[in-house]
Amino acid sequence: MAIRNGTRAGLIFGFIMVFLILIGVPETINVILQEATTNIDVETGQVINTAAFLFVMGVVAGFAAARKEEPDPLSGAVLSGLIAGLITGATTGLMIIILRSLALSEIDLREYLDKLSPTAIESLALRLSPILAGGAHVLIFALSGATGGLLNWIGRGPWRGPVGQMISNTRDRLARLPIVAQAQNSPITRYVVWAAVIAVVMIVPQFLNDYWSFVLGTVGIYVIMGLGLNIVVGMAGLLDLGNVAFFAVGAYTVGLLTAPEPVGVLWDFWTALIFGIVLAGLAGVILGVPVLRLRGDYLAIVTLGLGEIIRILIRSDLLKDFTGGPRGVRDISGPSLFGLEIGSERTFLYFILVGIFLLIFVTIRLKNSRVGRAWIAMREDETVAQAMGINTLNYKLLAFGMGAAFAGLGGVLFASRNQFTGPEDHTLLVSINVLAVVIVGGMNSIPGVILGAFALKGLPEILRQLDEYRVLVFGGLLVVMMILRPEGLWPSQRTRLQFSDEDEPVPIELSSATSAAPTPIKADVEEQKQAATR
Amino acid sequence: MSIVLETQSVTKRFGGLTAVNSVDLQVPEHTIASVIGPNGAGKTTFFNCITGFYIPEEGDVLFQGASLIGIAPDKIAKLGIARTYQNIRLFNTMTVIENVMVGHHPRMKKGLIGAVLRGPSTVAEERDAYRMAMDLLRFIGLKDKADVMARNLPYGDQRRLEIARALANEPHLLLLDEPAAGMNPQETAAMTEFIRRLRDERGQTILLIEHDMRVVMGISDQVTVLDHGEKISEGPPDKVKRDPRVIEAYLGKPLEEDV
Numbered sequence: 001m002a003i004r005n006g007t008r009a010g011l012i013f014g015f016i017m018v019f020l021i022l023i024g025v026p027e028t029i030n031v032i033l034q035e036a037t038t039n040i041d042v043e044t045g046q047v048i049n050t051a052a053f054l055f056v057m058g059v060v061a062g063f064a065a066a067r068k069e070e071p072d073p074l075s076g077a078v079l080s081g082l083i084a085g086l087i088t089g090a091t092t093g094l095m096i097i098i099l100r101s102l103a104l105s106e107i108d109l110r111e112y113l114d115k116l117s118p119t120a121i122e123s124l125a126l127r128l129s130p131i132l133a134g135g136a137h138v139l140i141f142a143l144s145g146a147t148g149g150l151l152n153w154i155g156r157g158p159w160r161g162p163v164g165q166m167i168s169n170t171r172d173r174l175a176r177l178p179i180v181a182q183a184q185n186s187p188i189t190r191y192v193v194w195a196a197v198i199a200v201v202m203i204v205p206q207f208l209n210d211y212w213s214f215v216l217g218t219v220g221i222y223v224i225m226g227l228g229l230n231i232v233v234g235m236a237g238l239l240d241l242g243n244v245a246f247f248a249v250g251a252y253t254v255g256l257l258t259a260p261e262p263v264g265v266l267w268d269f270w271t272a273l274i275f276g277i278v279l280a281g282l283a284g285v286i287l288g289v290p291v292l293r294l295r296g297d298y299l300a301i302v303t304l305g306l307g308e309i310i311r312i313l314i315r316s317d318l319l320k321d322f323t324g325g326p327r328g329v330r331d332i333s334g335p336s337l338f339g340l341e342i343g344s345e346r347t348f349l350y351f352i353l354v355g356i357f358l359l360i361f362v363t364i365r366l367k368n369s370r371v372g373r374a375w376i377a378m379r380e381d382e383t384v385a386q387a388m389g390i391n392t393l394n395y396k397l398l399a400f401g402m403g404a405a406f407a408g409l410g411g412v413l414f415a416s417r418n419q420f421t422g423p424e425d426h427t428l429l430v431s432i433n434v435l436a437v438v439i440v441g442g443m444n445s446i447p448g449v450i451l452g453a454f455a456l457k458g459l460p461e462i463l464r465q466l467d468e469y470r471v472l473v474f475g476g477l478l479v480v481m482m483i484l485r486p487e488g489l490w491p492s493q494r495t496r497l498q499f500s501d502e503d504e505p506v507p508i509e510l511s512s513a514t515s516a517a518p519t520p521i522k523a524d525v526e527e528q529k530q531a532a533t534r
Numbered sequence: 535m536s537i538v539l540e541t542q543s544v545t546k547r548f549g550g551l552t553a554v555n556s557v558d559l560q561v562p563e564h565t566i567a568s569v570i571g572p573n574g575a576g577k578t579t580f581f582n583c584i585t586g587f588y589i590p591e592e593g594d595v596l597f598q599g600a601s602l603i604g605i606a607p608d609k610i611a612k613l614g615i616a617r618t619y620q621n622i623r624l625f626n627t628m629t630v631i632e633n634v635m636v637g638h639h640p641r642m643k644k645g646l647i648g649a650v651l652r653g654p655s656t657v658a659e660e661r662d663a664y665r666m667a668m669d670l671l672r673f674i675g676l677k678d679k680a681d682v683m684a685r686n687l688p689y690g691d692q693r694r695l696e697i698a699r700a701l702a703n704e705p706h707l708l709l710l711d712e713p714a715a716g717m718n719p720q721e722t723a724a725m726t727e728f729i730r731r732l733r734d735e736r737g738q739t740i741l742l743i744e745h746d747m748r749v750v751m752g753i754s755d756q757v758t759v760l761d762h763g764e765k766i767s768e769g770p771p772d773k774v775k776r777d778p779r780v781i782e783a784y785l786g787k788p789l790e791e792d793v
Contacts, residue, residue, distance in 0.1 A: 365649055366646070369649030369652075369656075370635075370644055370645075371644075373635060373636050377625045380626060384623045388608075388636055388637055
């Protein structure tokens with residue numbers, strides 16, 4: 001087992017390492033680290049940084065290799081980690097021997113692979129001769145792989161034994177104390193926890209410069225739109241690919257109402273904000289009436305078209321006098337509070353954060369209500385939901401309108417922060433990004449939406465150092481993420497249960513197995529008949 | 535005894551096929567009426583005509599004296615008709631108690647604003663709905679599984695939960711579509727007893743579709759037999775059981791030579 005797991009992880013990570021080296025990741029990290037640690041001289045820094053990077057990758061490889069090992073004994077985990085490390089090290093070692101030899105014989109590889117500069121190869125080889133460098137790689141990876149295996153074993157905790165027993169005993173005893181039980185059930189605890197979370201989040205922007213405030217602001221706007229789409233897709237189960245339409249309605253509402261051109265009414269920002277949200281919500285309901293009779297894939301296609309229609313309309317010559325056409329709307333005003341301009345990126349971030357907390361509040365309230373239950377029931381089985389007395393069309397419109405209003409708020413914030421909006425801000429890509437935020441984070445989960453927005457809008461900024469390979473790496477990470485966690489980064493309780501069920505099927509009485517088999521066919525026929533009669 | 539449901543020569547066609555042909559039926563209050571018939575006799579289609587999922591071409595469906603023709607399914611549910619399905623159709627990823635609370639939907643009022651503001655009246659409504667659902671779960675013996683996901687229940691429990699979800703509607707008329715389908719004899723007996731309790735303890739009016747004779751004959755006050763969409767017999771169970779046309783529909787015609 002250990003040999004197979006180790007070999008597999010080793011080969012995968014060896015491949016990943018070769019790829020990362022070819023696109024210049026180690027050198028980029030080296031440069032970033034050198035900027036952070038100025039007091040070490042360049043050459044020592046080069047070696048330390050590269051070694052550290054290799055070590056970390058080895059730990060990850062070893063950790064991954066030990067993942068499928070039995071919790072006991074320790075040797076299995078460490079052995080598989082060690083093997084993974086050895087194989088990864090052998091792969092990169094071989095590569096570095098070749099690269100270093102070539103570099104030493106004055107062949108410039110940049111002609112073929114532009115990231116393989118002499119300095120990059122020098123640091124990768126830890127400034128050693130080819131053979132020594134290869135050996136160093138194998139050694140580092142073997143050590144770090146075994147460490148990774150060990151860490152994995154520690155993480156899974158068979159060592160706990162008496163210590164763990166003591167911890168869980170204490171926890172049980174604490175839970176039995178009347179005061180703790182009372183606190184757990186009391187709403188006050190919940191308020192205190194929320195207050196703490198809000199306080200922490202509100203302090204964070206104080207430590208950010210303008211650039212990171214701007215990045216976090218973008219993440220925040222996507223959180224807002226993700227929360228909206230989460231109601232539509234996650235709760236009500238309507239696959240909506242036209243979210244950008246309502247984003248555009250919000251953005252253009254605030255743009256046209258506050259900018260000097262092309263309409264020039266110069267309204268107050270706060271009035272425009274309310275108008276933007278309400279108009280977007282209304283647009284959702286109005287566009288929803290014809291569209292929401294469709295189900296599933298058909299709905300997705302039609303909403304996709306809807307988003308495109310809006311974008312083409314705003315850039316068309318037809319509406320040029322009202323929307324500014326392809327040039328867009330400039331000089332959109334920002335919000336001011338008690339006479340104070342909310343001008344800097346940081347203050348605007350606060351503004352976005354307040355919006356997020358409000359929307360989270362609304363989402364949680366909706367989730368645990370008659371409305372939320374109706375939405376989830378509708379997602380599960382629309383026909384039955386209707387037979388239970390749920391007016392499915394109204395509830396779909398409500399979900400669509402809510403999602404549109406959230407997206408409208410996102411649009412208002414986006415346009416007002418950039419002080420500009422144009423047709424290019426409202427492409428199909430926005431809809432797809434928001435949908436990806438919801439899916440990557442985990443359907444129907446609020447923390448999931450937040451994590452998803454970070455992963456999709458924050459991660460590319462962090463990867464900016466990789467310049468032209470940024471999108472490539474980002475795409476790769478997305479694929480890996482969805483393979484490792486298909487249910488999302490932070491799935492809702494519901495989804496989590498659903499996915500765990502599939503791993504270990506629940507024992508069902510025999511009678512159900514025999515009778516359940518033919519029924520889906522019947523249901524299909526019934527559905528078709530219904531469709532025919534409509 | 536007042537009549538809860540009355541169908542007057544209800545006819546439903548799919549293209550050239552007449553699935554239900556001119557069926558008359560009356561369900562008096564606090565009784566169990568059954569519709570039986572071989573597979574494909576049009577029983578489920580008949581149910582769908584009552585619940586508004588199909589609109590019959592001819593005839594009328596009267597519920598407490600008012601016509602249901604052309605009324606949307608959700609409105610019909612609100613009027614007080616609740617149903618179960620032959621193939622169980624629970625909301626699988628919702629918990630047991632949530633399923634029951636969805637059934638109570640038409641009896642609750644709070645919408646979007648109420649949910650967001652969660653004022654005292656919303657809190658009270660939610661609490662009452664929760665209590666009602668708990669009472670129902672106690673009645674069907676699933677009180678301890680309130681927070682289990684519906685799909686994880688054993689088959690028999692799922693059947694009963696589906697009935698509880700329908701009962702949460704507080705319906706004047708409960709439609710049960712083959713509640714004993716796929717059950718072994720012991721489970722069938724338990725289910726039969728459970729349906730009897732619904733009538734005797736809660737005064738529930740029930741219209742039952744079934745092709746298992748053991749269920750129907752034991753508890754029905756009145757039986758209607760459908761074959762090829764037509765009513766071929768009607769009356770108390772004992773009489774229907776001996777009707778040669780019913781025996782023919784179920785077992786086939788005796789061959790001339792054998793007679």
